[in-house]
Amino acid sequence: MWGRTVWLCLRAPGGRYRGFSSKAHPPGSGRITAEMLQHLERHALVDFGNREAVTRLEKAIAFADRLRAVDTDRVEPLESVLEDRCLYLRSDRVIEGNCAEELLQNSRRVVEEYFVAPPGNIALPKLDE
């Protein structure tokens, strides 16, 4: 996480995204700041590595922004399309588990019966990896 953050901080000031950021971004244009871009990259674990990707992102935002034109005042949000159904309740019985061996097959690295993860938080893989 730290490595990633530092990397972003180092990259951002003189980095290649500078051209894409605009201080004034009228609603609907989808224009995003470098700061927002870093924020999205961190949360989506996606690297918007080139101009084309950023343009696509901006288009997607502009597309979704049209939803703001819908007047939702005094309209109760639909929580779920299943909201008129009862939520099924399960009785408190143990019916699963005991499949560590099967599950651990999905792990690239295993120590004893543990999954092995990199130290700290999950870092975004660099482009060249």
Next chain:
Amino acid sequence: MAAPMLRWGCLGRRRALALVDGRTRSRRGAPTGSASDRIREQSSVAQQPVHTAQEPRKGEHKWAAVVGLEIHAQISSNSKLFSGSQVRFAAPPNSLVSFFDASLPGTLPVLNRRCVEAAVMTGLALNCHINKKSLFDRKHYFYADLPAGYQITQQRLPIAVNGSLTYSVCLGKPRNQMVTRTARVKQIQLEQDSGKSLHDDLRSQTLVDLNRAGVGLLEVVLEPDMSCGDEAATAVRELQLILQALGTSQANMAEGQLRVDANISVHHPGEPLGIRTEVKNLNSFRFLAKAIDYEIERQINELESGGEILNETRSFDYKLGCTVPMRDKEGKQDYRFMPEPNLPPLRLYDDASSPPAGTASQQVVNIDRIRETLPELPGVTRERLVRQYGMLPEHSFTLLWYTCCGCNWSHGCVLTDLTVSQVSGALNADTRQSPCPTMLTQDP
């Protein structure tokens, strides 16, 4: 079990908090070791003063501390909140994990009825309003022991709201005045626990055990109605007794079944609240009280020397006896809450509202039926001990603290796991030294 508990209590008493002018002065021993050598820790009576929280200085009574708590209690159930895998402490790693707990694609959450009932019961015991409709949400963050990348919780509409927790603190020079305080319960929400990470710094890797992933938690949010570590620890202790009386959680802090985050700020009375810090993962009463008192003093010192308080997350370093900023969170967290699409709203019923026709009885949770099954709560037990047996109020506290687990109070078997001599010994010791039981220094 009773005998060692009594002994700890006596030792604890010597390390008791002393209240000076209504302010707390800590005289507790330096903490040593981790939760695993808790027992050793309990019997070491280090007497050196560590730090002094809110020491009243001459002419200075201008700072007021404000403490709110978020308490996570693991629900005592056979299986997890949304899956049928077992809940058990200290099982072989990853042996209690279903495909859902490992968030394999295509798996879906199925809510455990027992966890819903435990939440309703706890809500009723804490005088909450039970929401007949509550909602589940996803709270997103990336961590290796959270395989889905989100935790299912109840952010928008929790199962219980607007309750209260009443607890008693001791005041006065001989510490024999019991003063009743109330902390408001903002809400109780059902949520999933995460897995456990073991950090291997030597080999620079993290070992992940998902046995705890998906265990049901009750998050109890207390409003900032407390003002020092002593009060906060007493409130949590009372909550622990209530949970244990209800059987909704074993609430054993040493096994991580009760974990506390504290929100702390200081301000001048009459002015708006100060900027708060959050101290995470306090898992013993001693550290809870100590961390809060340390943090209050740190904030006061910081502000008095012209500094400012950052809205940050800190952790308590029990070896150094101080709080330190947590480094793995930078800036403000954005949890990107969204409605959990796989779970429709949870609906509860009472005698006045009936479920849709044709609903199977095992699908119905009736609030009034649960209310009928509530056992006698610790506060009522104490009252009864005082009224029926002429016991001093402070002794009724001592007695409950010593015999909290596995004792059925409602049938008058108050002394089942204590011998008469142990009890009278403890009570006499109480009278001689300080009539108030000290719960902060012991972690039963």
